[in-house]
Structures are given as C-alpha cells and as structure tokens.
Amino acid sequence: MTRLHLCAVGRLRAGPERVLVDDYVQRAERAGRALGLGPVAEHEVEDRKNLGMAAEAELLARVIAAGAVVVTLDERGQMLSSPEFAAMLAKWRDAGRQDVAFVIGGADGIDPSLRARAEASISFGRMVWPHLLVRVMLAEQIYRAVTILAGSPYHRV
16 A cells, blocks of 8 residues: 655635645545555645745645655756656556655745755646646645556546
C-alpha cells in the first residue's frame, strides 16, 4: 500500500476549497484502496513567525515521512498529462514505495534545499496558481489517477 501525503504551507479553512479537497480525497481513498493507493493524508504547516522559505522548508521536512518519494509542485516542474501522472504513481506503488509526499510551498515557493530533495517536480502549467487551488487541483488529479488505473470512465480523452 502506498500512502499519499499532501504537505502544504498554510491552513485550508472551511469553504469551497475545503469541501472540494475533502470530496476528492474521500473518492481517491475509496477507489484507491483496491489498487494499493491510499490513504491520503493532509499535513499543514504554518510559518507563524514569517521567517521565510527556509523556515517553511524546515516545517515541511518534519511532516514528510522518512523514505518518502518527495514530489514538489512547482511552476518550473514537469508538465504531465493525467495518464502520465497516474503511471508515475503506479510506478512508485509497484516499486514498493510506501509513501509519496506532494509538497506545496508558501507564497514565495519552495526553498531550494527542499526542492533538491525531490525525486520529481510537477507543474500545473506555466501560470502561477493560488496555493489553495493547487491543493484542490492536486486532490482531483490524485482521484483522476486512481480512476485511470482502475479503468473507470471518469477520465475521458
């Protein structure tokens, strides 16, 4: 079983983004169980002292499981299709990787020290997205990847 972790700077409070993330996470967990993917856990950190990217990276590093595949969400990352993203998750699952940590940085991005630890870096396009929406989009893509691997009709080409 490969556990998936959404590690993010900032708290996702009650509102439409929280509802969407919860919905997609729940769907991904239900469908992913039979495929060896899940559960999906959220880890939120806050730099209350506003010390910057290095402090955020330290807080994020504390919530990343030892030995986890680290995947940063970064505008400089690789743009993948949904089937390519699904294949990436399947590859890590099939290789016996127990944890995959998706890292969403703060307003200034992800500190280079944490980016250097990443085995993969993905981008949702060249545009910059609000961090709350990135979390929603990531949760949806995880659910979509699970449905692709399950052969479900959710993903249409």
